[in-house]
Amino acid sequence: MADTSDIGRVGKPVVMKIEAGKIREFAKSIKDPNPLYRDEAVAKAEIGGIMPPPTFLMTLAHWDDGDGQPRVPLDTRRILHGEQEFEYFKPIYVGDTLTAVTKVANIFEKTGGRGGTMKFVVMDTDFTNQKGEKVAVAHFTVIETGQAVASS
């Protein structure tokens, strides 16, 4: 049985500013040439301003000094990112300041193939903007495999 005692643990709130330069860098790194991520005038006319790409909230990592993710002991040589889900409730724009709160939503085990028993940890992060509106939720599922992540 997986140790589920960490379920419900909450990290410290992390404040994250939505910046144009970071959005531009992120869009480049995912090879998306869309001018909506680069050209303020185009973005303003079409969608009200520069919005981040759908997976940009992952950059929360840059703002977290280490206390934002509630600790669950995992072996970094054996971890895989299993699933990621984002739900979007309100638009996010450059200039917004988001506060992210992450909690351990679930921990469970499954018997895998070559990897033996796999431990799943699900973290939910709520993102709230400077007006107090909940703008998005991210669900992050990490898997710790029974042995080193073998080549495929």
Added chain:
Amino acid sequence: MTRTKRYFEDVKEGDELPPFTVDNLTRGDFVKYAGASGDFTPLHYDQTFVEAAGIPTVFAMGMLNAGILSRLVADYAGLENLRKYKVRFATRVWPGDSVTCKGKVTKKSVANGEHLIEGEVQALNQKGEVAIQGSFRAALPSRG
């Protein structure tokens, strides 16, 4: 306008999202994504580390592939219309691999005054193996 505005009435269940391919992902691409995202998990850039873990080479972050695939969804449904984007990681993507993104609309519905479309998307490597199985939901404007 840089893009065509897509209305709910323009979409049919079964419609395909226009596919595209990103060729030849490199270690440099993984490093750029590490810098852009803040994901410095050594599995994606540190050859010494991965060999010690029994893996032949570094491989792409799942979220890099998910980011590449997100363009398919954002271009089709409109970034501002997206309500959900979900990805499940399957095969890893190695240096030199290509990623082809494709998908289709699976469902249309109206709920709480929103005109919703749902769809399935995939990122495939050059052998046709699924790297990512994904899904999305978006609320499109309606001509009423």
